[in-house]
Amino acid sequence: MTDLLLLIVSAALVNNFVLVQFLGLCPFLGVSSRIDSALGMSFATTFVLTLSSVVAYLLQSLFLIPLDAMWLRTLAFIMAIAVAVQFTELAVKKASPLLHSVLGIYLPLVTSNCAVLGVALLNTARAYTLVESVFYGLGAALGFSLVLILFAGVRERLQLADIPEPFQGASIALITAGFMALAFMGFSGMIRL
């Protein structure tokens, strides 16, 4: 149990996918301008990440290893992720058309979100069990959601601030993201797994 908890903390904070491993930066910058869209993206990504780690594990153990087809790993994973993303997109469109519009292209782009594929690949590379895979995916998703939402909160404040003209918009967002990554360095070395 403690191990699983540490696994989540490690994936969420210490080895945060966005700020420490620099994966999934595209949605991190793309949908963080508003808290509500960040929340929506967080839910979508959490769902896709957790689901795809399970599916990736199943694909790995039931299909790729028995058939000795590890060379198809990336292809198979991306297909599984694409299905999960497409499913999520349909669900979001039904549940909240406004959110669907606000997330725009970033929702289908979760497919090519390297954090999602990264989790799937890391899971298999580290030979996690099913439960571990789920927890690792969940931890990664929680970390992604955490920084996305926090960053959105800060960006909402930045939009109201009197920022010098050359730094307005994306540049100050990138600088702030850098500072956030700096702050996350404080976690480094905390959990060695």
Add this chain to the structure above:
Amino acid sequence: MIKRPAYPPRNTAIVMRSVLISLIPGIVAMTIFFGPGVLFNLATSIFTAVATEALCISLRGRALMPRLRDLSAALTGVLIALSLPQAAPWWLIVAASGSSIILGKHLYGGLGQNPVNPAMLGYALMLISAPVAMTTFWINPLTTPSISAAWAAYVGQANDALTGATMLDLYRTQFLSLTAIEASDHPLFTKAHLGLIYGYEWVALSYLLGGLWLIYQRVITWHTPVGLLATLIVISAFFSIDPDTATPVWVHLIAGAGIFAAFFILTDPVSGATSPRGRLWFAICVGVLTYSMRTYGQYPDAIAFSVLLMNFTAPMIDHYTRPRIMGHESSVKGSGGR
């Protein structure tokens, strides 16, 4: 005895000035125990901060004097100087002070707009960029450097005999490998030396004095310092049930930047949470993060990282700790019509 005012000061410059005044006991204690290098650092840091501030303001074409007069840059300079190693070379001070003013403050539009604490940002940047200097150029508390030795350190030729890691770092890296019995014999940590030689206690007490004066003057509220210090005490007391593996309460409290941060760093109003309840939560979270990073992380004193992390959560804390508006049913949803 000065009468306690009924309200906080009615002027930003007076707020900043009060904080500067309340830092004086701490600065005096630092100078006594860690040598004149502290003063060199202070002068460099203040000069750099004020000069950078002036440069940034004039680059933006804003009026210079009103902003310089509010002393906020000078205060950032002082805070930076006090948190950096006492034997740090001049370039480290200049880089820390300049980057905190430029990156931490003026990129975001100057006073009142910055999302993170400028002083802690400068400190963290230096910790990442110059980790050796930041972890080893602390004055060894067993020595008291002369003016010439301090100057040598200032120009970058520090004497190894004078410098070392901080006590918190030493405790973590060397002391925890000893047993409690062995430890009581260790020259650095025997009770007889406490306070009298190392000075950490006296520095901490001086900061405490200044901080209490700030509360008395209503410049800061009790929420932040109490939140941080209580959290540190409670957590470290809980874990120090086993003295062989845990750093004791007193080390957490006085050997690191705990008291200094509680009264002077976390209380930065701009980058912190603003409601009283929010400030309490902010400080408690900083306490928890600091303890865990100090204990499990790789950096000796994690206050800077904890503060930066919590700065990013401040908008959320503000949102969720808002008091219930009169006439409203719940506290979080604020909107309503008249």
Add this chain to the structure above:
Amino acid sequence: MTDGIVSIGAAVIGLSAIGLIGGLLLQYASKAFKVNGNPLVDPIDALLPQTQCGQCGHPGCKPYAEAIAYGEAINLCPPGGQATVDRIANLLGVDSLALDADKNIIEQDLVALIIEDECIGCTKCIQACPVDAIVGATKLMHTVIMDDCTGCDLCVDPCPVDCIDMVPRPKVSNFWTPQHPNMISSDRFERIEMKHG
């Protein structure tokens, strides 16, 4: 060699099977989550100024809202001005555009005014008004109901005697806006000293 081919074949078949399963799942999902119409139309329509002026190239605001929901540019509404463009951009989470330069930007809130001496009572303007804000009958003088006029100026061109002017909307007599805090520093005063102790 054959082993390899068998293995490749199995993999390809297996992958195809997985793809098929995924496809079926999505097919089911697209049925289950089917959305009727475009639910974005109403929220967009609520932001449009409802002048029904047609300057966007659509017959009224609702049709334009529908067009936006299906991808039309959001910057075609001169009566709404930049504020409306920004609001729609915010609603849909897209980048805000500058108001289309081809459109003549209306700075002021205007209403139509019929010069009553010149009106011949032809009812052409009444037919043109999209919001029934002109009253009158054949051979009788017409009048614009100021409160109902949206300032779309669709009545101006049809008038054969050119007796309709666009004038600034008359101020509601008791409506006033406080001065901007940045402007009033000269009139400002320190409110009061606090009582100490």
Add this chain to the structure above:
Amino acid sequence: MADYQIRHCERKLEGGIYTETYKALSTAEPCSFVNTPTRLTFPIHFSGGGPGESIVSIGDQVAKRTPIIRCHSGIIHVASRAGIVVDITDHAMTHPSGERSSCIVIEPDGSDTQESLNPLSWPFDANTLRDRAIEAGVLGLSGASFPSLKRWIDGTTTLIINGAECEPYITADDTLMQIDTHSMIRGAYLLSQALDIKTIVIGIENNKPEALTAIEGVLKQYHSNCFFDIVLLDPKYPSGSERQLVWLTLGIEIPTGSRSVETGVIVHNPGTLIDLSRAIDGKSITDRLVTLTGQALARPRNVIAPIGTPITDLIEAAGTDPELLDSITVGGPMMGFAITDFAAGITKTTNCLLARSVELQPESPCIRCGACATVCPVRLQPQLMLFALKGGALNHAIHEGLTDCVECAACDTVCPSHIPLAEWFRLGWFQTKEISAKRLRSSEARERFETRNLRLKRIAAEQDLKRLTRKAKSSEALEKARKAREAAS
């Protein structure tokens, strides 16, 4: 003797500030009358009670209490002195906008002709009383000129007399409570009788002992079946604000978006009740008590002046040359507004003219110190609202509670950066109103557009139908004719 009790308020105002009050300035001299001025001005749309229209024309001779303005809300304003209507024109007025608007200008002729209404005699019901108040021009007399009649709905259980004059400098209500105590109690009592209210709460700050003594003196003589509950309040600003007063005296929090009447409480100032008492006697409102105060006036005091008296005359009455003053504050230092054109005449809501010179401190950026939040009486976070408003995010500010702000300016007073917070919030509140008015107009336009489209469709369908039937008939006839022709050939 009326049944009454005096108690100390058990609740403490959250937030709020103790300020220097400077009340003694204007009470040093006794209250007096001013001479009738040479001109009186009455703004047609801004006399209180909303926009209206003039019911006199230039050249008309009016008597004292002749109706001159009828507001669209029904309220009637009267001439405060007999004289001639010399002009109806754009004129400066006592209003925060500082704008000019059309005013009736009357030159008093010194004669004493007057009109009056028939006195009402008990018993009368609430409607009669309300109609009388409208006819006599009784306003809420609170800062916002809210017509008192709207407050009179059934189901009210408590009347609160707002004797908490918490603004510094102003002593108008305090003086009224002392010199016209009997009228005030009578007005309150008759109002309570008409509305079937059993409890009258008098909220009065404990720094007004003279007024308290006067009230007690009257109550000892008074015969009534109401219970008078006198609550002594801490003199903390803004305890006289309606929501705060209701909470302090009764412990009721008025829900956001509603007014006190909706919780069964009505709040009136002493002045309103005195006016009401006069109106019952048939006397429309012609005069009001104004506090002339401030360090820049030679003889600060309270005066009773005809409504419409130019501010210049009042400054002169306070022994100061109006030329020496740049601007004058109408109302108290906290919620008042500045006027620079002293030709403006006082209105029924002008309770204080304040002349003083206070050095203005330069504004500096907000450092989010939160001092404003600690003094906010409704527990808002002014620093966050200000940040949103300055960044142009009105919705954000509304989400933070902008519409709950009572504009008391306590935040403004304690702000170490000297930011005019209350003015930002006032502006934000007006923008909110403007936007919702626009929304309303556009939704009405949408409805009319849709109705019109439906109508056009219907008409087109009807015409199609008509044409089709006509065509069908004509083709039938044609067919017949053709057949007939074929048969013939």
